[in-house]
Amino acid sequence: MNNHEIDYKLHGDDMQFVEVELDPQETVIAEAGSLMMMEDGIQMETIFGDGTSQQDGLFGKLIGAGKRVLTGESLFMTTFTNQGNGKRQVSFAAPYPGKIIPMDLSTVNGKLVCQKDSFLAAAKGVSVGVEFQKKLGAGFFGGEGFIMQKLEGDGMAFIHAGGTIQRKELSAGETLRVDTGCLVAMTEQVDYNIEYIGGIKTALFGGEGLYFATLRGPGTVWVQSLPFSRLASRIFAATPQRDGSNSKQGEGSIAGGLFDILGGDRK
Structure with missing residues (x-):
């Protein structure tokens, strides 16, 4: 066992x-x-990367931090170490409505590929790291892009995803087609590719995008x-937009009412 063995408990339903729990x-x-x-x-400490290259000098730290930049994450991560004599608890919250998925990496051959912003916490x-998509189609047109996150080790990791989570076991040769943005994680044996939906009407007016x-x-x-x-796009679409003259708030909207209360001047 190379990773620290940690105990955990999930609280809540949709948030x-x-x-x-740390020994x-x-x-x-x-x-x-x-x-x-x-x-x-x-004790809380901010470090470069994920902490696995801390003994490799400055070059190792820069490599670890560079991997995180490629996945769109911060250069830094935070470690939480129990310096006391007894057990201590530290809690981490999901960033938006959804589920936290506990992953025992020792049960998935020590490697899990997931969407680049899903990682929440893990045992030291x-x-x-990063997982490059080997196929150009998956790289250019996949909802997760050319780069995904890669979690490796034999300890516990926690990832977060939106809404309800469905786990699917695929047998050899079995195929599952999903919306590109709905993919959360997969084991390394799964073959991942991007397929064109097909049909001009479906592609242009189906509302599901061009690829899955x-x-x-x-x-x-x-x-x-x-x-x-998807959640962000719906919120943006429902938000009252200003016109080109920077003058108008949505009539009858909550945003418009707040604008009046705060003393805004509609023109």
């Missing part, structure tokens, strides 16, 4: 947080900004019902 000198790593609360005796020793992800077994796939990109 979850995970409570991690003395045990450490958990987490995305910057994901902390919810921690008990006395836990888990490597958070084709996943072929054997392996395990996790799918989310509400990708954050």
Whole structure:
């Protein structure tokens, strides 16, 4: 066992947080900004990368940080170490409505490929790297882009996804087609590619995009019902827009009412 062995408990339903219990000198790593609360005796430290290259000097630290930049994450991560004598708890919250998925990497051959913004926290020793899509179609047209996150190790990791999560077990040769944004994670054996929907009317007016992800077994796939990109686009579409003269708020809207209360001047 190379990773720290941590215990955990999930709280909540649609707005979850995970409570991690640390024995003395045990450490958990987490995305910057994901902390919810921690008990006395836990020491917090900001590091480059995921902490697995801390003994490799400056070059190793830069490599670890560079991997995180490629996946669109912060240069830094945060470690939480129990410096007390007894057990201590530290909790991490999900960034938007959805589910936190606990992953025991030792049960998936030590590697999990997931969408680039899904990582939340993990036991110290888990490597958070990058996974390049080998096929150009998947790279250019996949909802997850050319680069995805790669979690490696034999400990616990926690990822987050939107809405309801469905786990699908694919047998050898079995194929599953999903919206490109709905893919959360998959084991390394799964063959991932992008397929054109086909049909001009379907492509232009179907509202589902031009491509979907084709996943072929054997392996395990996790799918989310509400990708954050879909949620954000609906919120943006429902937000009253200003016109070119920077003059008008949505009539009868909540935003417009707040604008009046705060003393805004409609023209």
